Amino acid sequence: MTYNDIAWLPLCAGLTAVGIGLGYLAFRRRGVTAGLRATAWSLLPLAAYLTGALQTLWNIGAAVVGFVTGLVLSPAVWAGVVLAGLSALLFVVSGTLRGRALSRARTAGPEQGGAAAAPERSGAPRTATPKTGQTGKTAPRQVEQPAADDFSDIEDILKRRGIS
Structure with missing residues (x-):
């Protein structure tokens, strides 16, 4: 009609x-x-x-x-719908797997070659821990405690730039 x-x-x-x-x-x-x-x-x-x-x-x-x-x-249209659904499913699965791989890399230790093996975020290079002569054990590292009120680095940068 x-x-x-x-x-x-x-x-x-x-x-x-x-x-x-x-x-x-x-x-x-x-x-x-x-x-x-x-x-x-x-x-x-x-x-x-x-x-x-x-x-x-x-x-x-x-x-x-x-x-x-x-x-x-139309069977051709249904085939297209199935392919679009499969594509969406593959995107979700790949995103999930990628997220898991990234989280494993973040939590991996230095012996596993993960992100922890990279230099620390502070920019200071990592140094090998010295071994004591008598026991062969590693000496405890002395960790610098960053002072919360220490703005000397910022002040130096500002002075170099001519900003007081």
Whole structure:
């Protein structure tokens, strides 16, 4: 059935007439607000026909129905949907595996060659721990405690840049 196979003017005029009748009943039973709202809705079919919007709505509806029936009944389209789903699944799995690999690299120790084997973030190079002469054990490292109020590095940079 095409758009031209239907007698749209009598159909739209009939819908508008029935709607105005129902609008009158709504006015009598529920008040002015309900009656005006029902009348406003009932005028839309005739307005759509007279402005040409009804044919546009018909074309949109026909396109949507054609798309849905083509989607449901076409094996090629379903193959495309399956491939798109598989692609999305592979993206999720690869992201998960990558995240696990990165977290393992962060927690790996220096003997495993992980991120902990790289120099510390402070920029100071790592030094080998000296062994004591008698026991062969490693001597305890002396760790510098950064002072929270030590801004001497920042002050030096500012002085070199000419900022006081």
